[in-house]
Amino acid sequence: MKKITVLTGAGVSAESGINTFRDAGGLWEGHEVMEVASPQGFAKNPALVLDFYNQRRKQLKKVSPNRAHFALVELEDHYDVTIITQNVDDLHERAGSSNVIHLHGELLKMRSSGNERSILDCEGDIMLGDLCEQGYQLRPHIVWFGEAVPLLEKAAEKTQSAHIVIIIGTSMQVYPAASLVDYAQKGVPVYFIDPKPSVSKYDYDNLTIIPKTAVQGIPPLVLDLIAQSS
Ligand code: OAD
Secondary structure, X not given: OOEEEEEEOOHHHHOOOOOOOHHHOOEEOOEEHHHHOOHHHHHHOHHHHHHHHHHHHHHHHHOOOOHHHHHHHHHHHOOEEEEEEOOOOOHHHHHOOOOEEEOOEEEEEEEXXXXXXXXXXXXXXXXXXXXXXXXXXXXXXXXXXXXXXXXXXXXXXXXXXXXXXXXXXXXXXXXXHHHHHHHOOOOOOEEEEOOOOOOOOOOOOOEEEEOOOHHHHHHXXXXXXXXXXX
């Protein structure tokens, strides 16, 4: 089976009702990104940051995967598919995707602020004063700006071994996520689906830009790729 690596950003979940980051003028649900997505922001106002992610977790329970998430699952009967997402929602998993790597962490997990390997499931709210077994404050399992990306190496390997790469709904502004596509082998077809694509056709060797939303662009692309596989 040929391998497909799919790199997704906030745009794949936009039509499920989750706002993207940079489409709202640099504010994320009314907050400066650094205020709610950096260790400095957490040190300055932990209650605000915890509440911010508690709200995101509540919102996540009210939304559902869209037709783009579901279409990607269809590929699995024909290709060995890995999804590498920058998103912290679980919409790819809820749609049924089997191999999902969350580069920037997961809203439905929390971790000790004293030991990044102590990771627990998190269905409800995290409050100030909620401690791990070793007595450290619990925090969302999110990779904030300035923090290491533990799954980067695995994601790079998956991109390097791909026969086809699909990129969906990302502004390609956050590194190292945006540089993952550079690991693809020369000549591998790269499809970029985004209504406001941030790449030009000369950026990659064998690039097809599809300037559509995920729900418009992904289902037909999946049908084409399934047809090519037989
Ligand atoms: P951005 O908000 O930077 O970019 C969203 C992209 O989605 C833009 O290119 C939009 O044009 C596109 N878009 C909007 N609606 C779409 C739709 N219906 N279908 C397809 N695409 C659509 O989001 P990311 O690139 O994912 O990090 O942001 C990367 C990281 O920055 C996030 O993971 C987050 C943030 O700070 C952390 O929280 C650590």
